Amino acid sequence: MSSETGKILTTDGIPLEESLKQSEKKNKIKAFLLVAPLLLFLIITYMIPIGDMFSRSIDDKMVTNMLPKTYKAMENWDGKELPPEEVFEAFYLDYKILVKNKTAGKLQTQLNYEKNGFKSVLKKLARKQKKFEEGNYKEQIMKVHKRWRNVEYWRAIKRRAPSYTYSKYLKGIDMYSNEDGKIVQVSEDRRIHRILWIRTVEVAFFVTLFCFLMAYPIAHLLATLPMKYSNLLMICVLLPFWTSLLVRTASWMILLQQQGIVNDFFVWIGLVADDNRPEMMYNKTGTYVAMTQILLPFMVLPLYSVMKTISPSLMRAGKSLGATPATAFFKVYFPLTIPGIGAGCLLVFILAIGYYITPALVGGASGTLISNQIAYHMKSTLDWSFASAMGLMLLTGVLVIYWIYNKLVGVDNIKLG
């Protein structure tokens, strides 16, 4: 096209572009108003919580706010030797207020995270400080417990000075920053999170694989059977979907327990001895079985929707051109189902990686996943910032997987139905 046409005018002399914009303005507003409730809902229920989670996971203001004078006095302390008198005095004054307001417990817990054994010395100080005389707080405090003479404990306090910290993230991968500020691994017997991460990915991977292996034939059957049978089969696939997740998981517990139906059957057909029934629950096996069953529809549906669009004449064409049924399948049919496979696998993997109820109920000690650990910190230890940090790490992991998937397969190729 020629570039010199310049602006095209409408019959009224208004530039065409402007006229078009004006006539579409109403539609645009209408469209925006239609999506506005959802947008608002998403912002409130999704963006804000994630933002809150993030700020919680790095927030370390609690200690800073509890010891304002101490941190001010510590600004000039280089941390090599015991701090000067002003620091002791400031700490005494801060701590006195905390004890008076009955909030000293929080500080004790927080500082104990930083350095083991802090709790007891702080408790002792809380009792003794009532009798403190004015002046020379350094001597008085050091008298309460010999640990106050150890510079390590003061360094531990100083380390909590910044309002923000990434220590929760380090903890999530079994690392911490030690007294010298170096990032090191925790001692071997306390490395629990890394095992959980690996197990979570492993379980998600195998559940995805099992789902794929089982869903592919079902979806194929669904797509090729005549309507009246395929509808029935579809209902069979969806029926578990309509049952409560809890009920389904509980029924797996009934089936899989040592005195359960599956074990009874194995004994009955003579596969295992009665006194040697295998444990199929409260371990990884239980998690695999139950999660595969529960997530199966998420694999079947995208596969089905893709297979439905593949004309049966393509397979026939392949065969008529001389390909054996197997060749025709792998060269013609299978490549065309890849968008469905991608969608199904991504969906199942992402759901599986954050799965909670099923592993919590049937997983036992060796079958729990990272989400169970997150829930544990939410409910039991009340360490919300750590739970938030792990939640965000999980989210980041999912985004990374999505990114890799996009690089490998291309998100545009996904077909969800």
Place this chain on the structure above:
Amino acid sequence: MSKKEDFVKFDKVDKSYDGKVLVVKDLNLDIEEGEFVTMLGPSGSGKTTCLMMLAGFETPTNGEIYLDNNPISNIPPHKRGIGMVFQNYALFPHMTVFENLAFPLKVRKMSQVEIEKKVDKALSMVSLGGFANRMPGQLSGGQQQRVAVARALVFDPSVVLMDEPLGALDKNLRESMQYEIKHIHESIGVTVVYVTHDQGEALTMSNRIAVFNDGKVQQLSSPDKLYEEPVNSFVAEFIGENNTFGGEVSEISNGTCRVKLEKGEIIANPISVKSVGEKTTVSIRPERALINPKDKMDNNQKGKIEEIIYHGDHTRVRLNLLGNSEFILKVPNSSQNLDIKLGNEINIGWNSHDARALDPK
């Protein structure tokens, strides 16, 4: 080498899907080597089922199909070596045109050089030389159709089946593709079995046409014979236009018969009537009945013009003749200024030879 007359042979083939209804009944059909045979019929007449049995996607319930004297019922489709063009082309959407055409050659483990040579040749045959690297989705319907044809031919099959391949194309393209397929057939001499419900297509392309109805071949003959000499009233009705009179045979002798209608009587050519008193349907092609015939014809009737439709090259005139108010005439527009006006009574004449007394409807 002489051509085999029964290169493809359907021998007493029956087919039923549900065990209750026969879709194909006692089919006997011989197709000559190098012939272009069309199976023509309304939908549900069993023609596509026959094609699918030949391709190997359906098995005959009874009887046997022979290809070059070998029974093929137990040979799976991929070993039959029969090319097929599908109704919706069935090109592999994830492969380029080249890969589509190379597919049958690759599964036959041909060398890369040979594959390229053959694909090039096949593509130039359908005049799509520069399209090897396109995806099927980037081609128009007609181009996709040509690729499908090229793919079905590229591995030199002995028989090519085509299942309504032009059904999805628009009228003009369909016509030009008809000629193209016909020319390809003529130039490489492959045996083609073609299925369609479009009689124009069948008449244009075929050496012989098998008209299917109700699971049976009603007539198998060349296009001209099929049109001029239909053997029963279904074929007469299905192929081309047709004026019919229902009546009863009142006299039969010497290759002619008299048929008594509700009003009047006509002289006809007895095709499927044998004796006096039989019910019959007499069929006359519109172009065989003339207005005010100069030559003497043994049928002469008067009819009243009820409708005139202008068709460009000809005019269709609907008459009420002998109680049949649907009697159609085709009058060429070049001709003499006949007295064609609405409501006029005109003389119509035709030869008894062209009035075929067939089975009653």
